[in-house]
Amino acid sequence: MSTTIERDPRLTVAQERFRDDVRSMLAEDRVRRAVDDVAVYRPDQEAAHLDVYRWLGARGWLAPGWPVEYGGLGLGPVESAIVTEEMALAGVPDDVHVLSVDIVGSFLLLEGTEEQRRRHLPAIARGERIATVLFTEPDCGSDLSALTTRAEPDGDGWRLYGSKIFNMKSRFGDVALCAARTTDSGVGMHGITLFLLPLRSAGVHIEPVPSMANDRFDLVVIDGVRVTRADVVGRVDDGWRSINDLLQLERTGIDFHAKARRLLDLVIRRAAQTGRLDDPAYALPLAELDARLTAGRALSWQMVQNLAEARPDPVASAMAKWYVTEQFRPILHTAMEVDGLDGALSAWDADAPGLGRLEAQYRLGPVHRLASGTSEVMLYLIATNGLGLL
Amino acid sequence: MTVTSIAPETVRSDPERTRRRAEELFDPDLSPVLRRLGQRPRGAADAATLHPDDAAARADVADMLVELGFLAAGEAGPAVADLVEVAELIGSALYQSPFLDTVTAADLLAADPRYDALRTEIAAGERTVALAWREDGRGEPHHPAPLRLDAAGRTVTGVRRFVAFAPDVDLLLVVGRAGVEDRLVLIAPDAPGVRLRRQDDIGRGDLYEVTFDAAAVAAPGSGPAGERYPQALARARIRHAAYLAGLASGAIELSAQRLRDRTAFGRPLASMQALAFRLAALAAETTAVLAFAREAAQRADRGADVRLAGAQAAFLAADVARTASAEAVHLHGASGMTEGCDAQVFYRRAAVDASWLGTPTGLRIEAARLLAAGYAAEKRD
Numbered sequence: 001m002s003t004t005i006e007r008d009p010r011l012t013v014a015q016e017r018f019r020d021d022v023r024s025m026l027a028e029d030r031v032r033r034a035v036d037d038v039a040v041y042r043p044d045q046e047a048a049h050l051d052v053y054r055w056l057g058a059r060g061w062l063a064p065g066w067p068v069e070y071g072g073l074g075l076g077p078v079e080s081a082i083v084t085e086e087m088a089l090a091g092v093p094d095d096v097h098v099l100s101v102d103i104v105g106s107f108l109l110l111e112g113t114e115e116q117r118r119r120h121l122p123a124i125a126r127g128e129r130i131a132t133v134l135f136t137e138p139d140c141g142s143d144l145s146a147l148t149t150r151a152e153p154d155g156d157g158w159r160l161y162g163s164k165i166f167n168m169k170s171r172f173g174d175v176a177l178c179a180a181r182t183t184d185s186g187v188g189m190h191g192i193t194l195f196l197l198p199l200r201s202a203g204v205h206i207e208p209v210p211s212m213a214n215d216r217f218d219l220v221v222i223d224g225v226r227v228t229r230a231d232v233v234g235r236v237d238d239g240w241r242s243i244n245d246l247l248q249l250e251r252t253g254i255d256f257h258a259k260a261r262r263l264l265d266l267v268i269r270r271a272a273q274t275g276r277l278d279d280p281a282y283a284l285p286l287a288e289l290d291a292r293l294t295a296g297r298a299l300s301w302q303m304v305q306n307l308a309e310a311r312p313d314p315v316a317s318a319m320a321k322w323y324v325t326e327q328f329r330p331i332l333h334t335a336m337e338v339d340g341l342d343g344a345l346s347a348w349d350a351d352a353p354g355l356g357r358l359e360a361q362y363r364l365g366p367v368h369r370l371a372s373g374t375s376e377v378m379l380y381l382i383a384t385n386g387l388g389l390l
Numbered sequence: 391m392t393v394t395s396i397a398p399e400t401v402r403s404d405p406e407r408t409r410r411r412a413e414e415l416f417d418p419d420l421s422p423v424l425r426r427l428g429q430r431p432r433g434a435a436d437a438a439t440l441h442p443d444d445a446a447a448r449a450d451v452a453d454m455l456v457e458l459g460f461l462a463a464g465e466a467g468p469a470v471a472d473l474v475e476v477a478e479l480i481g482s483a484l485y486q487s488p489f490l491d492t493v494t495a496a497d498l499l500a501a502d503p504r505y506d507a508l509r510t511e512i513a514a515g516e517r518t519v520a521l522a523w524r525e526d527g528r529g530e531p532h533h534p535a536p537l538r539l540d541a542a543g544r545t546v547t548g549v550r551r552f553v554a555f556a557p558d559v560d561l562l563l564v565v566g567r568a569g570v571e572d573r574l575v576l577i578a579p580d581a582p583g584v585r586l587r588r589q590d591d592i593g594r595g596d597l598y599e600v601t602f603d604a605a606a607v608a609a610p611g612s613g614p615a616g617e618r619y620p621q622a623l624a625r626a627r628i629r630h631a632a633y634l635a636g637l638a639s640g641a642i643e644l645s646a647q648r649l650r651d652r653t654a655f656g657r658p659l660a661s662m663q664a665l666a667f668r669l670a671a672l673a674a675e676t677t678a679v680l681a682f683a684r685e686a687a688q689r690a691d692r693g694a695d696v697r698l699a700g701a702q703a704a705f706l707a708a709d710v711a712r713t714a715s716a717e718a719v720h721l722h723g724a725s726g727m728t729e730g731c732d733a734q735v736f737y738r739r740a741a742v743d744a745s746w747l748g749t750p751t752g753l754r755i756e757a758a759r760l761l762a763a764g765y766a767a768e769k770r771d
């Protein structure tokens with residue numbers, strides 16, 4: 001199968017050309033080799049400073065929506081979505097891209113100072129700097145208003161104390177966007193501030209937390225690191241609002257859809273190779289999942305279009321994220337039907353089909369409904385803001 | 391549908407007593423330890439060796455299973471109704487061992503009186519057996535893979551994959567199609583011409599590829615799988631369905647505890663209806679599947695044809711085991727993904743165990759065929 005993604009009537013000719021260019025680059029042998037290398041990494045290795053990011057960065061494609069002076073191409077949300085989609089379809093690991101460009105970069109663009117932008121954005125856009133996100137704590141994930149990392153006043157700045165967990169890539173990162181409590185007002189949502197925390201500081205201790213997925217989480221213990229007003233992103237005590245605004249704005253479902261599509265295409269290809277695609281018992285669920293992903297993509301691209309027209313729709317965005325991520329589980333179960341126990345063999349077994357990608361994806365499967373806002377958070381947004389319930 | 395009698399006599403059982411005895415072994419305090427026994431590091435491939443403490447603990451539990459008399463056979467072997475109780479508890483503890491395979495092997499071997507002596511040894515806990523029926527992961531046990539026996543039936547050449555505990559058992563029972571019939575062949579795992587390679591699977595357990603290169607067939611030689619085969623497989627599926635229901639209830643119990651312990655938005659997650667109802671629904675499904683397995687077991691012990699029930703119970707149980715274990719990870723949040731959390735152990739095990747005696751799709755195809763055959767027979771009657 002070549003690809004199930006067809007030309008999109010919503011794209012301009014220039015945008016189509018942009019997609020073609022990105023796609024051709026990602027189809028180059030060096031990229032395919034890099035992606036295959038990651039699939040067969042030793043158990044103690046994980047993707048971080050990949051050359052692919054630098055190759056994309058050299059053309060301004062890692063952050064095409066950013067202004068030229070910050071390393072982008074001055075294009076818009078459509079081109080950003082094209083890069084995200086093509087990277088995921090090509091199997092390029094995207095955690096670093098999501099964290100550094102989509103989250104930290106976007107925060108800095110929207111709320112950062114000029115100095116912060118100049119210091120970090122060009123290096124991030126070149127694929128040379130990794131910026132990570134330190135929101136979640138051992139005792140709070142879904143409910144960030146309960147966060148307890150403290151920013152204690154210290155002269156003209158603060159000292160940060162606390163533990164952040166389940167963040168990704170901090171071991172490889174240079175800087176992190178860290179949420180900490182500057183004011184204890186008794187109202188959880190008030191008094192949270194976002195800081196740029198240098199990760200390679202004496203008071204930052206980072207320890208991997210092994211996960212069943214290939215990439216490990218990190219536990220970051222912050223022990224008295226000093227930060228100043230120059231490190232504050234946005235306004236002091238206003239972090240809660242900016243976290244919610246920005247995460248909703250960035251949510252389109254494009255990245256999740258493309259990962260699900262790559263996975264489903266892999267399963268369909270396996271079904272074709274093994275002859276099972278001719279058997280309705282296997283073909284019917286695959287046809288159903290194909291339909292669902294086509295629907296999910298249509299909804300996700302609608303969200304991109306909304307952003308391009310500066311008409312974001314947080315409820316529909318939540319629907320897009322929820323809808324596409326709900327498809328991972330049935331896709332993975334169907335994969336195990338198509339390949340049977342062969343699908344359970346890992347990359348570290350010579351017999352594993354497709355470099356053990358199915359098995360790795362199976363282990364990764366549950367994260368899609370958890371990361372970037374859990375399914376329940378999405379349903380809450382839809383039920384409350386969308387339907388006036390609860 | 392007409393119920394055909396397969397075994398002439400009813401097998402006596404006492405499931406309640408069996409359960410009480412098995413609960414002494416698989417008590418809730420011990421289960422978290424049993425769950426982790428024998429887990430190899432990720433990617434250890436065939437370099438993985440079992441920690442001696444794990445091996446010893448596993449062996450202790452295996453001995454207990456024998457001492458409690460769960461392998462002890464009457465004429466027709468241990469009652470399925472008793473063993474579903476044991477299997478359910480094994481599933482909730484995720485205890486991995488050759489026990490259930492050995493039970494099935496004894497049932498299969500009852501097809502031929504030449505194996506009676508071996509069955510007596512199995513019943514006494516003196517011999518363990520691993521089943522070897524797949525050439526690759528797509529193979530379904532109701533269609534055993536081809537087998538090459540030499541003309542005299544003395545040696546076997548070929549390969550079997552996904553053979554559990556191959557190096558640890560006394561014998562491999564290879565099931566395969568030779569010519570027009572399915573045959574049973576016993577081979578010692580350490581016989582000349584047998585090569586074992588540990589497979590690196592998502593469950594990180596004890597699955598092996600076994601290659602036979604003119605490997606000698608063990609005494610008393612190969613025998614026909616016969617008409618007993620589909621029924622013995624169905625009985626194995628009923629036990630396995632109970633195992634999977636146990637796996638699901640273990641995952642549900644773990645998640646319920648997490649919801650009680652974890653607070654978000656100022657109250658325990660357990661107080662949130664959306665989450666509590668999901669576990670409640672899974673508990674209801676699991677209970678229904680277990681009831682199905684128990685009833686099918688009683689019918690099997692009365693000599694009924696349980697092929698359809700075996701396939702159906704197994705795919706329903708596989709579905710709920712996969713879903714409950716995936717929910718367990720989800721309800722634990724990101725911590726459910728961590729190596730330290732048992733939710734992911736349930737999830738990874740369910741990925742393998744759901745297809746152990748046939749993929750759910752393969753089982754559905756088989757069930758549909760049996761259903762159609764049953765109705766066709768009814769029409770003729």
Ligand SMILES: Cc1cc2nc3c(=O)[nH]c(=O)nc-3n(C[C@H](O)[C@H](O)[C@H](O)COP(=O)(O)OP(=O)(O)OC[C@H]3O[C@@H](n4cnc5c(N)ncnc54)[C@H](O)[C@@H]3O)c2cc1C
Pocket residue numbers: 099132133134135136140141142143165166167168367370371372373374375376377652654655659662664665720721722723724725727
């Ligand atoms: C792959 C991955 C990458 C991540 N990367 C980062 C990162 O880089 N930086 C970072 O800071 N964090 C990161 N996280 C953490 C992520 O943000 C949290 O996992 C998420 O916010 C959920 O929090 P939790 O895991 O503590 O689950 P909990 O909040 O404990 O929730 C447990 C379960 O209960 C549900 N739940 C919670 N509250 C309710 C409610 N009111 N109603 C109904 N259901 C509810 C949740 O949806 C979840 O299923 C990552 C997580 C994953 C899985």
